[in-house]
Amino acid sequence: MIVVNKDLCVGCALCVPMCPEEAISCLGVASIGENCIECLACLEYCPVSALGENKEV
Amino acid sequence: MDEQTYDIVVIGSGVGGMCAGALLAGEGYRVLVTERLPRIGGRCSTVDYRGYKCTTGVIGPEMGGILQEVFDRVSAAFDVRPAGPPHYLIHGEVFAMPVKGGLHTLLSKASGNREEVKNVMGAFSKALKWKEPSQNISLRDWLLQFTQDDAILGIFQAMVSAATLVNAHEMSARDFFIFLKKMKGVSTFGFCPGGSIALMESLARVIKENQGEIWTRASALHILLEEDTVQGAIVKREEAEIRVRAPVVISNCGPLQTAQLVGRQHLDQGYLTELDKTVRPATVIAIHLAADRPLLKENYLIVTGARRINAIFQPTSVCPDLAPVGRHYLLAGAAPESSLPPLNAKKEIDLCMEDLRDLLPGFDDHAEILLTGTFHGAWPAMHSWPGRDMPVKTPIVNLYHVGDGVKSPGMVAAPAAAETALRVVKDIEEHHLPAR
Numbered sequence: 001m002i003v004v005n006k007d008l009c010v011g012c013a014l015c016v017p018m019c020p021e022e023a024i025s026c027l028g029v030a031s032i033g034e035n036c037i038e039c040l041a042c043l044e045y046c047p048v049s050a051l052g053e054n055k056e057v
Numbered sequence: 058m059d060e061q062t063y064d065i066v067v068i069g070s071g072v073g074g075m076c077a078g079a080l081l082a083g084e085g086y087r088v089l090v091t092e093r094l095p096r097i098g099g100r101c102s103t104v105d106y107r108g109y110k111c112t113t114g115v116i117g118p119e120m121g122g123i124l125q126e127v128f129d130r131v132s133a134a135f136d137v138r139p140a141g142p143p144h145y146l147i148h149g150e151v152f153a154m155p156v157k158g159g160l161h162t163l164l165s166k167a168s169g170n171r172e173e174v175k176n177v178m179g180a181f182s183k184a185l186k187w188k189e190p191s192q193n194i195s196l197r198d199w200l201l202q203f204t205q206d207d208a209i210l211g212i213f214q215a216m217v218s219a220a221t222l223v224n225a226h227e228m229s230a231r232d233f234f235i236f237l238k239k240m241k242g243v244s245t246f247g248f249c250p251g252g253s254i255a256l257m258e259s260l261a262r263v264i265k266e267n268q269g270e271i272w273t274r275a276s277a278l279h280i281l282l283e284e285d286t287v288q289g290a291i292v293k294r295e296e297a298e299i300r301v302r303a304p305v306v307i308s309n310c311g312p313l314q315t316a317q318l319v320g321r322q323h324l325d326q327g328y329l330t331e332l333d334k335t336v337r338p339a340t341v342i343a344i345h346l347a348a349d350r351p352l353l354k355e356n357y358l359i360v361t362g363a364r365r366i367n368a369i370f371q372p373t374s375v376c377p378d379l380a381p382v383g384r385h386y387l388l389a390g391a392a393p394e395s396s397l398p399p400l401n402a403k404k405e406i407d408l409c410m411e412d413l414r415d416l417l418p419g420f421d422d423h424a425e426i427l428l429t430g431t432f433h434g435a436w437p438a439m440h441s442w443p444g445r446d447m448p449v450k451t452p453i454v455n456l457y458h459v460g461d462g463v464k465s466p467g468m469v470a471a472p473a474a475a476e477t478a479l480r481v482v483k484d485i486e487e488h489h490l491p492a493r
Contacts, residue, residue, distance in 0.1 A: 011402055011431035014113055018107035028402025028431055044095055044274060047436045 001054050002042065003033045009052035015051060017040040058289075059299045063089040063270075063471050063491050066303040067483070068277040068318070070257065070261055071099030072471045073459030074309030076127045076478035078269060080262040083131040085491040086122060088269035088303060090261075090288050091292050092389040093276045096254065097261055098307070101471055103252030109380040110197055110252040111345045114438070115471050116370050116388050117246035118256065119173075119356070124475040125467075133259040137247035138375045143159045145215070146416070149364065151355060167212050167361065173204040177179070189234035192444070199230035202270070208362065215361040218392035219368040221469045222339040222438045227396055232444035235467035248356075248372035252379065280318045280456060287456040290318070305455045305489055307481060311440035312336055312447040312462045319453060328452045337445050338437030340400055342391040342409055344426040345370075351385050352424060365391040365405060366412040378414070389413060396442065402431050443469050455489075457481045 006029055010049045013026040023036040030050070065081050067074045070092035082088040096102055096259030101243050118124055141330040143154045147166045155162050160181065164174045180203050184190055190199050196217060200210060211227040214225045215350025221228060221236060261271055272294055281300070289302040308315040313336055316324055322334075327363050328367050342365070346352070357370040366389050373385040380386040391412070393405040406429055414420050432438040441447070449463045464473035 008435070010434050010436045011429075012113075012436050013428040013430040014104060016428055017111065019102045027406055027429055028400070047094060047099075048434075 001035055002038060003052050003054040004032060004051045005052060006031045008048050010048055014047055018042045018045045059297060060301045060302060061299060061434045063087050064303060065305050065307060066301055067307045067309060069099060069309030070097040070291060071272065071460055071474065072101045072307045074476045075260040075476035077259050077307050077459050077481055078481045079131045079133060080127065080478060082264045082267035082269040084486060087492065088264055089266060089269045089276040091277050092273045094474055095273050097271060097273060098254045098257035101253045101257055101277050103254035108345055109386045109427055111378045111428055112253050112388065115253045117248060119472045120245045120247050122472050124472045127475045127478065129261045133263050136255060137249055139245055140375060141246045144358050144396055146358050146360045163212050164209055165206040168206045168353040170206050173206050173209060176203040177209060184234050192229045193229045194229045194230050195226045196228045197225040211362040215359050215367045219359050219390060221443050223396050223442045226393050227442060229444050232466065233342035233359065236443065240465035248376045250376040250378055277318055282323055282453060288452040305485055307457045307459055307461045308343045313458060315458060325452050332447060333448055335445050337436060337442045339439040339442050340393055340396040340433035341438035342393060342428045344389040344407055344409055346387040346424045347427050348424040349387040349389060350423050352387055360416060363412045363416060364408040366409055366416060369390055398434060400431060400433050449477055
């Protein structure tokens with residue numbers, strides 16, 4: 001699953017449009033919804049590298 | 058490890074980096090620009106969302122100023138359409154700012170207190186003609202010496218926060234007047250029909266046409282040094298680390314992050330102290346709206362006296378292609394109570410939403426929120442407040458900064474970044490010849 005590092009995320013919302021499933025919402029901090037298909041499209045667009053893949057979950 | 062050699066490595070493809078890259082490539086230097094993200098432009102870029110071309114930062118680039126000068130110098134297309142004259146929203150009414158006597162007109166519309174309007178105008182005239190006030194007083198505190206009128210103060214708060222991205226209580230009075238003097242004669246801005254990214258793509262073409270390269274999805278991991286002289290950078294691209302050798306490195310990722318790339322242990326204590334005492338990232342809230350009809354009669358409005366919103370732009374009035382046919386794209390900008398951390402994002406966004414409902418008739422029926430972005434900290438509205446800039450040269454020989462953390466006094470945002478590129482390029486041309 002995709003996890004948001006809340007200490008790094010500034011809430012710029014620039015990840016939101018990158019999600020093909022519209023699974024990301026952002027009001028001050030990004031949040032990944034349940035319809036995330038883990039395509040990882042959002043990861044490389046985060047300007048502060050706040051999005052990551054949690055492979056343990 | 059793979060190794061490559063260039064004359065110049067530019068880290069970051071924002072306005073400062075792309076201007077510097079294009080200018081140097083045009084002069085015959087072999088340039089590499091590295092960009093961590095898949096798209097170029099940094100905060101002068103565009104992201105498509107539901108058919109709307111949303112800006113990543115810059116909404117209205119200045120026309121006829123230093124930014125355009127860079128484009129002209131490298132013969133790059135500068136497709137920006139004039140946004141038209143400024144309008145101010147004062148006590149719920151819209152006023153066009155007259156070309157002459159604009160400030161007096163605005164203050165008189167805001168307040169019936171003629172005495173205080175006269176006091177402020179007198180102080181302004183003196184500050185412009187004789188000497189600007191001290192660096193050691195904020196614009197707000199300086200104004201409070203002449204007026205206590207909230208409506209007058211509100212005009213300045215809107216003007217300053219919309220134009221310079223800090224609050225009137227954060228901008229020094231001196232820097233505000235230097236800004237006003239520099240603005241004279243360059244007060245027009247416009248909207249880009251292809252979004253802000255079109256400007257950066259235009260510079261990218263210049264770089265590529267001159268044998269330069271732009272690597273996206275390429276993170277600079279370290280800036281390489283030998284003694285106290287820069288040697289290039291280690292860049293991670295497609296999972297491989299590449300040693301890029303270059304006699305000159307230009308960093309467009311902000312003074313704080315540049316220090317991390319160099320390694321703070323390689324920077325002298327004086328510089329680090331200056332860095333930590335000087336740099337204050339600017340904070341802005343940007344709300345992107347979609348609408349099924351125009352929500353403004355004007356192309357943009359400077360909003361006075363609202364809770365947080367200081368400006369609303371409707372670029373589709375000028376550039377309809379930024380939205381699907383028949384729809385409009387608007388951007389509302391806001392300054393939070395303080396630019397200093399921590400940002401209480403929820404409270405600030407709530408206040409912005411209350412403002413939008415008050416300011417835009419038909420908001421609930423005709424508009425939807427596309428994106429709500431908060432810019433601060435490591436991804437700020439500007440890498441530092443106006444008047445709180447680092448020098449373009451670092452303690453590392455041949456390592457330069459460009460961008461909005463190393464602005465000249467009185468300059469802000471994209472033109473300020475372009476100006477840093479001109480300064481850096483001039484210095485490079487004086488000291489380094491292209492290899493070929």
